[in-house]
Amino acid sequence: MKCCTKKIQTIIAGHFGLGPDLFGPLKTLSKFLICMAMAAIGLRTNLFSLVKNGRAALLVSLICWLGVTVLTLIWQAILGIW
Structure with missing residues (x-):
């Protein structure tokens, strides 16, 4: 995609x-x-308000972040990169 963007x-x-x-x-x-x-x-950004009102969203984002991190490290170990 970068190649096409540069051409445009x-x-x-x-x-x-x-x-x-x-x-x-x-x-x-x-x-x-x-x-x-x-x-x-x-x-x-008001962090106190964010934590108070968005606990579920923050928890889901933390779980997603941890999942992506773990899967990336596993995949790197399988490929022998890490």
């Missing part, structure tokens, strides 16, 4: 007369903006 970006940039040297700064800018958005969301 190049075609669009070429259509508007932009060179490939512009992609580096735009990539850095996009990472910065994502970090800023995530920080803004995190700073506005």
Whole structure:
């Protein structure tokens, strides 16, 4: 999918007369903006309210996270990676 995305970006940039040297700064800018958005969301989160009202959702997410972690480690052991 990344390959196709890069081709589309190049075609669009070429259509508007932009060179490939512009992609580096735009990539850095996009990472910065994502970090800023995530920080803004995190700073506005009330953890006490989240734990109080969302215990079931937090428990399900913890179980899913642990399941994915365990299965990944087992799969890596089977493949001899870990």
